[in-house]
Amino acid sequence: MKLSNKQLEDFNTNGFLILKNFANEELCNNILKKAKEHLQRKEAPIESEQEYMNVDEKKITVRRLRQVYKREEVFRDWMTNKEIRPVLKQILNDTPVLTLAHHNSIMTKLPHESTRTYWHQDRRYWHFNGDNLVSVWLSLGNEFLENGLLEFIPASHKIQFSKDRFDEDSNFLDENKENQELIKTKTSQNLRKGDVVLFHCKTLHHASKNQSDDAKISFVYTVRAQANTPIKNTRSDSEEIVLD
Numbered sequence: 001m002k003l004s005n006k007q008l009e010d011f012n013t014n015g016f017l018i019l020k021n022f023a024n025e026e027l028c029n030n031i032l033k034k035a036k037e038h039l040q041r042k043e044a045p046i047e048s049e050q051e052y053m054n055v056d057e058k059k060i061t062v063r064r065l066r067q068v069y070k071r072e073e074v075f076r077d078w079m080t081n082k083e084i085r086p087v088l089k090q091i092l093n094d095t096p097v098l099t100l101a102h103h104n105s106i107m108t109k110l111p112h113e114s115t116r117t118y119w120h121q122d123r124r125y126w127h128f129n130g131d132n133l134v135s136v137w138l139s140l141g142n143e144f145l146e147n148g149l150l151e152f153i154p155a156s157h158k159i160q161f162s163k164d165r166f167d168e169d170s171n172f173l174d175e176n177k178e179n180q181e182l183i184k185t186k187t188s189q190n191l192r193k194g195d196v197v198l199f200h201c202k203t204l205h206h207a208s209k210n211q212s213d214d215a216k217i218s219f220v221y222t223v224r225a226q227a228n229t230p231i232k233n234t235r236s237d238s239e240e241i242v243l244d
Contacts, residue, residue, distance in 0.1 A: 002086050011091055015157035015203030018189055019087070022196040023138055027078065032140045034072045035106045035217055038065050047105075049115050061113045065106040068219075069098075069241075078138065079104075079221045084196070085243050091134055091198060094225035098241040101230075102126055103135055103222040109148035109210035116209050119153070119172035119183065122222070123201040127234035131157075132225035133201035140217045143191040147212040150197060150205050151188040157202035172204055 001022075003011075011017040039062055049061040068075045079098060088096040102125070108114075122135060143149045165176050173179050182204075191197070199205065201222070210216055223243065230236035 003090050014154040016152045016199035019196040021194050023194040028140050028193050030074045068106050069100050069104050088223055092225040094227050096223040096243045097226050098223050101236050101238040103220045107218045109216040111210050111213050114210040117207040119204050119206040121202045124170035127231040127236040128228050130228040132228040135199050135222045137197040138219040139191040139195045141193050147216040148207040148210045149188050150207050151186045153186050153204040156204040157200040
């Protein structure tokens with residue numbers, strides 16, 4: 001598959017793009033089956049809701065399964081999927097390199113137990129010499145506002161923000177008046193199983209808590225342009241897979 005000129009222009013303009021019905025149902029079901037097994041066991045490494053909210057509780061509500069590339073063959077197969085490589089090459093205008101240090105996760109919002117994901121740019125914790133990084137989000141079920149659908153602020157990847165518009169955890173401040181005006185431009189589109197969302201590492205996005213009765217489970221990984229090298233001796237400078 002290759003993107004049309006219109007699709008490529010939309011990504012470059014808005015900082016995100018949705019590919020409808022990209023992954024087939026069998027693949028999604030196989031990923032979901034294995035993901036649920038790991039979630040049931042709460043198999044480390046994980047991130048919990050309690051850890052994310054800096055709450056010291058004995059209860060563990062899984063927010064994400066980390067380092068999934070090495071967990072299951074079906075996870076690796078999706079992260080190295082050959083059908084999406086031409087798309088990633090177009091968007092990056094370079095050979096894509098799968099970085100295992102960031103994302104590389106099964107994301108979950110459990111019903112009534114999940115928390116809100118604040119507005120943020122993924123770039124905040126990453127250490128690369130440039131910003132040419134794209135995340136690949138696979139919906140493993142239906143995603144809508146009530147269960148924590150991703151929302152984006154179009155073209156926010158092109159804005160140079162001052163530091164005072166973020167809190168100490170690099171979350172985009174809701175109470176900042178400039179931010180409030182920008183947040184009014186947010187947009188979203190319901191996702192179905194097999195839909196893929198591509199988004200730039202600086203595109204502002206967030207998701208509400210899951211207020212439905214079913215878990216929302218998604219898969220996300222990130223690729224960098226081969227020319228956009230990680231900074232030495234940082235977390236980003238770790239194992240990678242070249243997708244040539």
